[in-house]
Amino acid sequence: MDGSLVVVITITAALIFDVINGFHDAANSIATVVSTRVLSPRLAVLWAASFNFIALFIFHQGVANTISKIIHLEGANPGAYVIVVMCGLFGAIVWNLFTWLLGLPSSSSHALIGGLSGAGIAFGGSAALQLPMLTKTLYFIILAPLIGLLLGGLLMWGVFWLFRRMRPQKVDRTFRLAQLVSAAAYSIGHGGNDAQKTMGVIWAVMIAGGMLPETSTSVPRWVILASYGAMAFGTAIGGWRIVKTMGMGLTHLKPVGGFCAEVAGAVTLFVATYLKVPVSTTHTITGAIIGVGFVTKARGVRWALATRIVWAWILTIPAAALVGGGTTLLAHALGAW
Secondary structure (H helix, E strand, O other), rough: HHHHHHHHHHHHHHHHHHHHHHHHHHHHHHHHHHHOOOHHHHHHHHHHHHHHHHHHHOOOOOOHHHHHHOEEOOOOHHHHHHHHHHHHHEEEEEEEHHHHHHOOOOOOOHHHHHHHHHHHHHHHOOHEEEEHHHHHHHHHHHHHHHHHHHHHHHHHHHHHHOOOOHHHHHHHHHHHHHHHHHHHHHHHHHHHHHHHHHHHHHHHHHHOOOOOOOOOOOOOOOHHHHHHHHHHHHHHHHHHHHHHHHHHHHOOHHHHHHHHHHHHHHHHHHHHHHHOOOOOHHHHHHHHHHHHHHHHHHOOHHHHHHHHHHHHHHHHHHHHHHHHHHHHHHHHHHHHH
């Protein structure tokens, strides 16, 4: 197969993953604002999609740079590298669709990292993994939900104290308006971190395929626009199965709780993106929702469902890696390189 065609197919696969990432993770942006009935599902996804796209004017390409260096295939020809990346994307897409069908909010970010890592190991062994780039991502598997949980809980305590003398009806009206702002902030953080992952994959593939020089230090403008556009489109078409799990299954949220969860999630994502870490937006908002629910009423958190979600998190990287690695071995057996 012509090398340029393989690159084009892989770029297309990356953008398809970006769309799936958007509708799979739409719940992250809109679950709280829908469950508190501040916005209808249709308006909520349009609101979130708009701010997903606006994120491109705010963040640079630090996360993209991290993702582009997840694997290094010593001695691989450009065509083999591109095919390995395509196999990694396939692993991520398969796991995303599987968890979406089950209504489980797994991490698209970790599915991508798992798929690429599994494909890289299948091609070149453990030496293919760039551990410095992987390490900070692995740290945030634990840190992201914990930071979200802690910030969500602290914000909820603070709001309880500040508004303790205000009538509940007035608090509800106030935070219905405030939640529009917090949902927008979270959607900006979601788009800024997640869209860059696709940018990083396309950037690496274009360099390997000879479409960009090896010394390239910036992502082409059209790649940035396409990545953010695909993410926003995916969010706009929604992922209602996971919205029900996140916004209605974990705990009962009121507007004040939704506001605190979204602000906690947004702060975590902004910090992670500044540090160039491809963090899981799913882990972040889930931790924040649980933190809010725990402060409001610990027994109000549905811990059995939370346990299922944690198991999905644990399995994401190895499951996507198995699919990505298996697809790579199959491609090699079929003479792809």
